[in-house]
Amino acid sequence: MQQPSRTDGALRRIQRRPASPQSEPTPHYADFADWQRRQLNPSTLKPQLDFWLAHLGKDRPLLQLPGMRSRPALPCHCGAKHEFSLDTELTQALHELTQQ
Secondary structure, three states: OOOOOHHHHHHHHHHHOOOOOOOOOOOOHHHHHHHHHHHOOHHHHHHHHHHHHHHHOOOOOOOOOHHHOOOOOOOOOOOOOOOOOOOHHHHHHHHHHHHO
């Protein structure tokens, strides 16, 4: 059995208050931290992991994402510069669009 935490007591006090249309309870960091601690509990995560292993299988290729490429030891800063010009009408139309 879990011991009640400070946030459980605060939640009970909020729930006992009569409902007011002007003031809704706002969650605080302590509420989120308590929820996260419960969600990241190994006993909670194991059934989820078992579910995905059963559906995806154990023999699956490693997904190569673009961010997984190795980076050069020294950055080369090889950028490019493209110059272009816009006519006055288009510039004015863009300016008006940004003001909306």
